[in-house]
Each structure stands twice: as structure tokens, then as C-alpha cells.
Amino acid sequence: MRLAIRGEQLLTSPRFNKGTGFPTNERKAFGLSSRIPYRVNTIDEQCERAYGQLRARDTPIRKNTFLQSLKDQNWTLYYALLSRHLKELVPIIYTPTEGDAIASYSHLFRRSEGLYLTFPEQDSMEQDFLEQTQGREIDLFVCTDSEAILGIGDQGVGGIGISTAKSTMYTLVGGLDPSRSVSVVLDVGTNNEDLLNDPLYVGWPFSRVRGEEYDNFVDKFVQLVRKYYPHSLLHFEDFGVTNAHRILDRYRDTHAAFNDDIQGTGAVTLACIMAAIGVSSRSSVKGQGKRLSDQRYIILGAGSAGMGIAVQIRDAMITADGVSREAANLRFWMVDREGLLYHPSFEEFYRPASEKWDEIIRVGADDASTRVELLDTVKEVKPTVLIGCSTASGAFTEEVVKAMAEALQQEDPGTKPIIMPLSNPGKLVEAKPEDVLRWTGGRALVATGSPFGNVNIDIQGKEKDIAECNNALIYPGLGFGAILSKSRRMTDTMLLAGARRLAALSPAITSARYAGEALLPDFDDAPRVNFEIGVAVAEQAVVEGREHAADGEEKERILHEVREHAANNVWVPVYAKYIYDEGGLKE
Numbered sequence: 001m002r003l004a005i006r007g008e009q010l011l012t013s014p015r016f017n018k019g020t021g022f023p024t025n026e027r028k029a030f031g032l033s034s035r036i037p038y039r040v041n042t043i044d045e046q047c048e049r050a051y052g053q054l055r056a057r058d059t060p061i062r063k064n065t066f067l068q069s070l071k072d073q074n075w076t077l078y079y080a081l082l083s084r085h086l087k088e089l090v091p092i093i094y095t096p097t098e099g100d101a102i103a104s105y106s107h108l109f110r111r112s113e114g115l116y117l118t119f120p121e122q123d124s125m126e127q128d129f130l131e132q133t134q135g136r137e138i139d140l141f142v143c144t145d146s147e148a149i150l151g152i153g154d155q156g157v158g159g160i161g162i163s164t165a166k167s168t169m170y171t172l173v174g175g176l177d178p179s180r181s182v183s184v185v186l187d188v189g190t191n192n193e194d195l196l197n198d199p200l201y202v203g204w205p206f207s208r209v210r211g212e213e214y215d216n217f218v219d220k221f222v223q224l225v226r227k228y229y230p231h232s233l234l235h236f237e238d239f240g241v242t243n244a245h246r247i248l249d250r251y252r253d254t255h256a257a258f259n260d261d262i263q264g265t266g267a268v269t270l271a272c273i274m275a276a277i278g279v280s281s282r283s284s285v286k287g288q289g290k291r292l293s294d295q296r297y298i299i300l301g302a303g304s305a306g307m308g309i310a311v312q313i314r315d316a317m318i319t320a321d322g323v324s325r326e327a328a329n330l331r332f333w334m335v336d337r338e339g340l341l342y343h344p345s346f347e348e349f350y351r352p353a354s355e356k357w358d359e360i361i362r363v364g365a366d367d368a369s370t371r372v373e374l375l376d377t378v379k380e381v382k383p384t385v386l387i388g389c390s391t392a393s394g395a396f397t398e399e400v401v402k403a404m405a406e407a408l409q410q411e412d413p414g415t416k417p418i419i420m421p422l423s424n425p426g427k428l429v430e431a432k433p434e435d436v437l438r439w440t441g442g443r444a445l446v447a448t449g450s451p452f453g454n455v456n457i458d459i460q461g462k463e464k465d466i467a468e469c470n471n472a473l474i475y476p477g478l479g480f481g482a483i484l485s486k487s488r489r490m491t492d493t494m495l496l497a498g499a500r501r502l503a504a505l506s507p508a509i510t511s512a513r514y515a516g517e518a519l520l521p522d523f524d525d526a527p528r529v530n531f532e533i534g535v536a537v538a539e540q541a542v543v544e545g546r547e548h549a550a551d552g553e554e555k556e557r558i559l560h561e562v563r564e565h566a567a568n569n570v571w572v573p574v575y576a577k578y579i580y581d582e583g584g585l586k587e
């Protein structure tokens with residue numbers, strides 16, 4: 001790698017810094033000899049030292065702060081350390097701990113990271129955008145407006161933390177070069193009173209901008225991305241429910257736009273359900289059936305995630321099972337704050353982009369005496385799949401879970417209830433896996449949104465591995481595939497290809513005989529899994545891009561090249577050799 005920076009500038013560049021890892025010849029060539037202590041360390045030694053320092057921090061949030069500071073100093077070491085302790089450290093830099101860091105953003109603030117675009121400064125947006133992007137090769141923008149961060153709501157400018165965390169995961173498990181991504185917060189104000197009343201709040205301290213002014217502001221940013229980086233992936237994260245679908249639908253036909261809460265969550269949940277049906281149909285005599293369209297789905301929380309999941313499964317039913325859209329819609333029962341939402345016209349409120357969204361959300365009865373609660377819905381529908389993305393902690397009560405399990409058992413004793421409390425962070429989960437398993441005599445197939453570890457349940461003498469059904473298990477791969485193929489769109493079929501590949505890698509499916517394995521691969525395996533997902537998505541993109549031109553041998557050749565191309569493009573945290581060159585890289 002040819003670099004044009006030296007001395008202090010090199011040591012303070014997190015992208016290029018190696019700290020004590022600079023070899024002697026580079027120390028001399030770059031004017032570093034007197035700036036670093038004598039001994040040269042390997043990256044393993046540096047990781048060992050950093051890990052020791054990390055372990056000395058006694059709380060997750062202190063560990064998060066330590067890792068943030070390491071990232072500010074040396075990207076390679078930061079990613080090398082995370083890669084060596086993936087399962088332990090992902091919950092520190094991502095959900096759940098990042099949620100706490102975001103909630104305390106203004107108090108923990110030390111250094112800025114990312115692109116802050118603020119509503120009252122929109123006249124200079126293009127200049128501000130170019131200030132950080134000009135001359136750079138960029139594949140990815142991760143952008144939030146912070147209205148619905150994880151399950152903790154409006155976090156104002158602190159939401160930048162979700163953009164940076166999601167970008168980090170793209171590198172850590174998706175193999176994306178960190179210098180090629182930009183994390184963005186669109187600071188359009190906040191309605192979080194605590195932040196507005198906090199004198200230390202560092203964002204724009206006014207209520208959220210809405211309506212046309214908001215749309216124009218978002219549009220201004222998107223048009224800059226499209227103008228300067230037409231081949232980039234534009235990832236939307238944690239927008240409020242009314243904006244999330246609308247914005248995605250506005251841009252997804254003209255740019256590779258992707259909403260993680262809708263599509264990433266939809267895809268990972270679809271994969272998990274495919275795996276669960278595979279497991280259950282091994283033991284089910286008649287009740288559950290083998291197809292997605294044989295299931296009855298109740299989803300608690302018809303927000304970005306809930307609707308995204310419903311739409312993804314519905315579309316997969318149409319493609320995979322050949323059922324009509326109308327028939328597929330009828331397999332879903334959506335329950336929200338107002339109870340059961342009007343069911344037979346799911347079609348009506350499906351249109352996620354619909355301007356009717358507010359009205360639709362209100363289709364459930366406001367009047368408590370007439371509304372149909374979750375429990376009644378479960379008794380009536382006898383769902384085979386129950387999904388929670390409501391932020392309503394404990395909403396899957398013992399009564400609800402038992403009602404579901406008993407109804408299914410009467411239909412077919414072999415049926416396994418598929419129960420997925422997906423709300424994050426962990427404290428908002430609709431039911432703890434341990435309880436779900438206890439209430440169902442160990443029969444349920446469970447997956448959660450945050451890590452819960454395994455459940456040692458002495459029923460049927462098995463330990464159950466609980467899958468973490470988090471979009472982070474799939475979105476880095478989906479994005480990697482779209483970026484590899486330089487796709488101008490993230491199509492539904494690309495998402496489906498990614499979900500299918502993930503389901504095929506499920507330990508519960510690949511085991512010769514199901515014995516409590518997790519429905520999805522472990523997070524330790526996330527890099528390999530996301531690589532496979534990326535390949536599947538890129539293959540699909542290539543096939544779609546070539547329409548019918550690719551057939552037989554030619555198709556085989558292209559598909560072979562995709563894998564090779566992917567393997568050559570994975571960024572790994574190892575130190576490159578540096579050569580000083582005035583025409584080389586500066587940043």
C-alpha cells in the first residue's frame with residue numbers, strides 16, 4: 001500500500017495506524033522510530049494486550065467505550081480483536097449494549113464519527129457531503145433519522161451510533177472494507193423530551209420536522225448519494241414506522257436502497273421459519289405441513305419489522321409455493337396496540353408505502369370492549385407461528401403460549417409451535433426462551449432477536465440452542481452481494497435468495513437428526529454465513545441482470561466467477577505493507 005502521510009499524521013489515522021505493530025523498516029521510512037517504543041508487536045500480541053485491557057472494564061458500557069476508543073485509534077486492531085472474540089464482543093458493540101451507548105450519547109461523547117446532516121444546515125448539504133466523501137471510493141451509506149432506534153425509540157443525534165454499529169457489522173461479518181462505508185445521521189430534531197431538556201444534548205434541540213419539509217430534506221440527501229455514488233448501497237436503519245416504508249418505496253426502484261428493519265428482519269425471519277418448518281415437518285404427521293403457505297402466522301407489532309416480516313414471508317409463499325397473493329395474505333393475523341387488525345383485507349393495509357398507513361394502523365378497535373386481544377386471536381387462529389416485534393416486554397404470557405401449544409397438540413401431537421420473540425434489546429423480549437420451553441414441555445422451536453444463550457431444559461433430556469434471529473445475521477451478506485454485483489436495485493428475489501441460503505445453513509437442518517440444534521447458525525459463524533449469503537445474492541443479481549442471456553455453460557461460468565470475485569473482495573483485518581510515495585493515499 002502506497003501512503004503519502006508520515007509521522008504523527010500516520011499514527012493518528014485509524015485506517016493506517018499500526019501502533020507497536022509498525023515493523024522497523026516502516027518506522028524508519030515514515031519517521032516513526034522515536035514516536036513508538038522499541039519493540040515490534042505482532043497483531044496477536046496487540047490483541048492480547050487490548051483484550052486484557054478490555055477485560056479490566058467491569059460493565060458492558062465501559063467495554064463499549066473502550067472499544068470505541070480502540071476503533072478511533074486503529075481499525076485493523078479493532079476488527080482483529082472483535083473477530084477473535086466475535087460472540088462475546090458483538091453484544092458489546094451492537095445490540096444490546098450499543099442501545100445504552102446511544103441513549104447516553106451526549107454524555108459519553110468524546111469524538112464524532114460519521115456524517116452529521118442537520119436540518120437547519122441543509123443549504124450547505126452538498127458541500128458538507130463532499131467535505132467527507134470527495135475523492136473517496138464509497139460502496140455503502142448507512143443512514144438513520146433516529147426516530148425508532150432498536151426498541152428504545154427516538155434518540156435524536158445519538159442515533160448515529162446505530163449507523164456506525166451497522167457499518168461495523170458490515171465489515172466484521174460482511175467483509176466490507178471499512179474505508180468504503182459512511183455512517184450518516186439525518187438530524188431532523190427529536191421529540192424525546194429528556195434530550196430536549198438536557199443542556200448537554202449535542203444534537204439540534206428542536207421537535208422533529210415532519211411532512212414536506214422532512215421529505216425534501218431526506219430527498220436532498222438521497223439525491224446526493226445517487227449523483228455521486230450511483231452504484232452504492234443505501235441502507236436505511238431505524239426510521240419511524242410511518243416513514244420507513246414510504247421512503248423505501250420511494251427510492252427502491254431507482255437505487256439499491258435497502259431498509260434493514262423491514263427487509264433485513266423480514267429475510268432473517270423468513271430463513272428461520274423455513275428452517276423451523278423443516279424441523280417440525282420431520283415429526284409432524286399432518287398438522288403443520290411443509291410449506292410456508294401451510295402455516296398460520298400471528299405477528300404482534302405491525303410496525304417496520306412486523307410488516308417487513310409479513311411481506312417477506314408472503315412474497316416467498318407466492319414465489320415458492322405458487323399461491324395467489326390473496327390466499328397468501330389470508331395466512332396472517334397482525335395484532336398491534338389496538339388488538340387484532342382487520343384481517344381479511346390484509347391486502348389493503350399491506351401496501352407498506354401506503355399513504356393510508358395511519359388510518360390502517362387504526363383499523364383495530366380503539367374501544368377496549370370490542371377489541372380482540374392477542375390471547376383471543378391465538379385461541380381462534382391456532383397459529384403455527386407466533387412472532388413478536390412489538391417492544392411489549394412479556395406480551396407472550398404463559399396463557400398465550402400454552403393456548404397456542406395446546407391447540408396445535410390437539411391438531412397433531414408432532415407439531416412444534418414456532419415462537420419468535422424478536423424485540424430488542426433483550427429486556428423488551430416478548431417471552432424468555434426458557435419460559436417458552438417450560439410452558440410448552442420443550443416442544444417449541446424458539447428464536448430471539450437478542451442473544452439469550454442456550455436453555456438447559458430437562459425435557460426430553462435435551463439442551464436447546466436458541467437461535468439469535470437478528471437481521472445482523474443476514475444484512476451484511478445481502479449488502480455484500482448487492483455491492484459485489486454493483487446492483488442498482490435490491491430486488492425481492494435477491495432477498496429471497498439470501499434467505500434461502502441462510503436457511504440451508506441452519507444447524508437444525510444440516511444435522512442428521514434434530515436434537516435441539518439452533519434454527520440459525522451461531523454468531524461465531526456469521527462471517528462464513530454472510531459470505532455464502534453474499535454469493536447467493538450476487539449470483540441472483542447476475543442471473544437477473546442477464547435476464548435470459550445466461551444459460552447452460554455460460555451461466556455456470558458466471559456463477560463460478562461470482563464466488564471467486566467475492567473471495568477476492570473480502571476485507572480482512574491484517575496489516576498491509578506500506579511504501580512511502582508522495583502520490584499515495586492520504587486518508
Ligand SMILES: NC(=O)C1=CN([C@@H]2O[C@H](COP(=O)(O)OP(=O)(O)OC[C@H]3O[C@@H](n4cnc5c(N)ncnc54)[C@H](O)[C@@H]3O)[C@@H](O)[C@H]2O)C=CC1
Nearest residue numbers: 150151241301303304305336337390392423424449470471
Ligand atoms: N430481531 C431483529 O432483527 C429486529 C428486531 N426488531 C425489534 O422489533 C421491535 C419493533 O421494531 P420496529 O418494527 O422497528 O418498531 P416500530 O415502532 O416500527 O413498530 C413497533 C410496533 O409495535 C406496536 N406496539 C407497541 N406496543 C405494543 C403492544 N403493547 N402490543 C402490541 N403492539 C405494540 C407499535 O404500535 C408498532 O406498530 C423493536 O424492539 C426492535 O428492536 C426490529 C428490527 C430487527
Ligand SMILES: CC(=O)C(=O)O
Nearest residue numbers: 149150151261424471
Ligand atoms: C436489530 C435491529 O435492526 C433493531 O432492533 O432495530
Ligand SMILES: [Mg+2]
Nearest residue numbers: 150237238261
Ligand atoms: Mg434496526
